[in-house]
Amino acid sequence: MSGRNTSPANRVLVLNSGSSSVKYQLLDMADRSRLAVGLVERIGEESSRLVHTPADGERRERRAPMGDHGAALTAVAAELAADGMGLDSPRLAAIGHRVVHGGKRFTAPTVIDEEVLAEIERLVPVAPLHNPANLTGIRTARALNPELPQVAVFDTAFHTTMPEHASRYAIDVETADAHRVRRYGFHGTSHAYVSRETARLLGRDPAETNVIVLHLGNGASASAVRGGECADTSMGLTPLEGLVMGTRSGDIDPAVVFHLSRVAGMSTDEVDELLNKRSGLVGLCGDNDMREIVRRRDEGDARAKLAFDIYVHRLRKYIGAYTAVLGRVDAVAFTAGVGENSAPVRQAAIEGLEGLGLGLDTELNSERCDRARLVSPQYARVAVAVVPTDEELEIAAQTYALVRS
């Protein structure tokens, strides 16, 4: 089976397009190994940068302005081609795209055609930072190889099991339904993967395990997972609701919007921009990198301390709320950039929650480690876990399963 024409098409390219970045991985699904990983940052700026690392080669960095996600993906395709793994490679089975908003319709991974593209486009108003980037990525990939199957894996899909008492807002039913206003939830691929991995870490069946997952990246969300299914999650119609994030406010009184419009004369777009891009940690202290915030706080910076405290206070409220939603909690799992790396955030979030059965082993918590692990003491009733998320692997697995079936 080593001849060129007989090599199986078992590779999947995964594209995770954020508002100003693209993360990508090329995976071999025979052994789930990574053949290349990379990142394009600062898309839309003069200082765009691509970092590409093939599994068996040197890390390469390219700096050139990339105006949009199309230009970024074209540059990624060129890097892959230089390693003999271009988008026209017969070994490539499919491209899996992370698509942030799938609305109510997409409850599972879906092969992309014109109609699916149109539906993703229709959802742009409820995911303005994300769906346009996803669409550009998909269109460019299709132009580069029209024959290649493209699969959309939706952030919202995992949350479609939420019961209506969790997904419906308490507003007029007819108005809500006419405009598809409800809570959808996001980061679903991560919540699904991490809740399953947490059960595995505990040596338990995911179908009988209840987990609170705290996905703390730049965007951040919490979910209550009962027996492998989402019972509630903190993001809503859009990825703005819930936890305090890098640049997003999370929960606020909706009347803040009317107030800013009436009293400060701000337009709808201006308030939208304020809450999505100039709020959260950035709005509170000018920084959205948790490393920097903790460093400043430790040097006595009052604004950084307040930002940290507000971030953690919100997190603790959700831990309490989801303990009540689930009734019995087996584990709280921290994941994504902040969750996996910030021992001070984990400590402040769990400290004093003995009443909920939670505790932390401060030594285990401060160890650096990139594998899933427990950081709670043996005697704690509820386990606390740090579980690295792997959205790319999960997207590749779902994509590959779909194109093979």
Ligand SMILES: Nc1ncnc2c1ncn2[C@@H]1O[C@H](COP(=O)(O)OP(=O)(O)O)[C@@H](O)[C@H]1O
């Ligand atoms: N060592 C670290 N300590 C604390 N926070 C970290 C560390 N590494 C990364 N982060 C945080 O993780 C965030 C990015 O998380 P990530 O999950 O990659 O987000 P996204 O996928 O939304 O880009 C950074 O903004 C930073 O705040």
Ligand SMILES: CC(=O)OP(=O)(O)O
């Ligand atoms: C949905 C969402 O917030 O995604 P990200 O964390 O990639 O911004």
Ligand SMILES: [Mg+2]
């Ligand atoms: Mg992320």
